[in-house]
Amino acid sequence: MNNFFTGRAEGMEDYYDIHDGESPISTATLDMALAHFQNLEGAALDYYGADTGDNTFKIDDIVFKVLEDPDDGYRSHLGAIDYTDSHSSLFFSQSIAQVRIETYHGRNEEYSEGDQGYQLVDVEDGHVWLEFGTDNTDDYYPMFAFRHMPKEPK
DSSP states (O other): OOOOOOSOOTTGGGOBOTTTSSSBOOHHHHHHHHHHHHHTTTSOEEEEEEETTTTEEEETTEEEEEEEEOTTSSOOEEEEEEEOSOOOOOOOSSOOEEEEEEEEEEEOTTSSSEEEEEEEEETTTOOEEEEEEEEOSSSSSOEEEEEEOOOOOO
8 A cells, every 4th residue: 555644744743652641653653553544455444434624534333534745835745644632523323334445546647646544434335434645736736635425415
C-alpha cells in the first residue's frame, strides 16, 4: 500500500497522548497506527461511519483520527493517522457496511501531481463511503481532504 501521509500534523507538539495526558504523542505511536491502518488493506472491515468535523472514522471496533499537516498556512496535506478514544464523534451502533481500504492516485494532465489518498470502498457494490488524502488540483495549493459520502436512499 502506498504511504501518502507526510508524517507531520498540526500542533504535534501540542497533541497529547490521551493515555497519560502529559507526554506528547511519540512518532512511534503514529508509526504504529499507520502500520496497523496499512495492514488492514484488502480485509473486509465493519464500517460504523465517519465524522468530517473531527476527521474520525470507525472500522471494526477502532476509531481512527486523520491529522492534517498544515504545511505553510496556504497549503495543507494528509499528515498522519492515529487511534483515538478522545472524540465527540457519533457513530452507528451497528455496522452500516463492509468496506475495504484502497489507495487512490488521480493524475491531472495539466499538473505533475494529483489527488492521492485512501478510500473506504463498499465490498458489496463499490460505493466509496469515505475518502481522505491530499487534493492537488492546481499543483501549487495542495489541500487536505476528508470526505464522508453516504449512500443515496433507495
